[in-house]
Amino acid sequence: MAGKIILYTYFRSSCSWRVRIALALKGIEYESRPVNLIKDGGQQHAEEYKTLNPQEQVPTLVWDGIPITQSMAIMLFIDDIKPNPPLLPDDPVKKAQALALAELINSGIQPLQNLHVLQKVGEDKKTEWAHFWINKGLTAFEKMLKDTAGKYCVGDSITLADIFLVPQVYNAHRFNVDLTQFPLIQKISATLDNHEAFKAADALVQPDCPEDLRKK
């Protein structure tokens, strides 16, 4: 695996967080470049950044000068350039289950509680809005886990489903979703919280995490 990797990231952006977990699981070194989504009206809208990421979002991974956007595409790329440990099971059914769980969050929850959507929904309604969509999505996720879970979301190996789950659980706490309704999600995310790669990728230990939120 050749190539210098730069990751444009924001500490609590779910999508950046996922990529940080994948890089940590693979043991891939990278240079982290923080993009503050709030400061200066959002540094993701800066002209220079827009040329890398026309959607004006994080993350962007730059590999040997080539920008790659979208967390799912980035993680599949990482899995291709460094196949071990794999992010998806070999078994076709398990692979589809892991992708279905990941997509449930990727397209069914996270985009609805993303910064730019909440800005459009408005300050007074945003908490109720985010709470509704996270609660609805995680209710389905928990039901699916009944058929797929072992130690992790799909069997006993870490997959993309686990990588997507952890940042979404952070957001569930942030928007006051009662996680005691979801015993499997709670159990698996507690196990993941103790995993070294997940600890290293945690939003609250990143260099751009503000001091008042930082994990002590």
Ligand SMILES: O=C(O)/C=C\C(=O)CC(=O)CC(=O)O
């Ligand atoms: O610090 C902030 O308030 C701004 C941005 C975020 O939380 C990141 C998101 O938009 C949510 C997410 O990625 O899930």
